[in-house]
Amino acid sequence: MSSKIGLACIIDDDSMYVNLVKKIIEAKNLCQNLMVFKNGKDALSYFEVILNNLDKNSIPEIIFLDINMPIMDGWEFLDSFTKIKNKLGKAITLYIVSSSINPADIERAKNINTVKDYLIKPVTIDDLEAIFLSQTV
Template sequence: MSHKIGLACIIDDDSMYVNLVKKIIETKNLCQNLMVFKHGKEALNYFEAILTNLEKNAIPEIIFLDLNMPVMDGWEFLENFTKIKNKFGKLITLYVVSSSINPIDEERARSINSVKDYLIKPVTIEDLEMIFLNQST
């Protein structure tokens, strides 16, 4: 890999899933740093705060977003994030990662320009490797 991802972000309230993905990312050395938020509001607060201080290394290159979370779900996060994402001046690739196999959820997610792809949990090691490899080239 010529360029390792500097910062990735997981927005998900499922601690077992988050720990599994973190372990894969660390073991495979896919990125330098990883941020985790338990719900969309926590993540949105972070992104709104860094808008005032546009520190490039504080902006993730990849976001993995769950749909079903407390406080603010993935749909609400997407609606708000889409309004501010262009202000960062950096490409942010967003993947919806959900346990929902409902075709309506998948179609809705894929119809949002900010969403690169829709992945169904559990995400495999191979999926993560391909995502990080494609992002870093």
């Protein structure tokens, strides 16, 4: 399968999960490039720099966001990212990927327009393929 996704982003502090997803994405050739941030603050700083440069090739088409991270969690990232995402000038699909099965977290995520879906870890190969394929249609 050849991918039309140029850049995807993972914001997650769980290195085992990140490595697994990276291997799946590479093995299945789901996207050309992948960037990883260990917390929301680092990711937000990156997007704020992009705002000044508006280099559309540096803006991911898909973001996979964990909600439980140190420094700045996923909820805090979402609050700030929602304010700047429209200024980026590119459609970005954001998925929350969490080990939390708390119905309050799932409901909260589904009530945020920026969030496409809430996925519970571990995410399967089929899940990832379906997400990337839906982006290229």
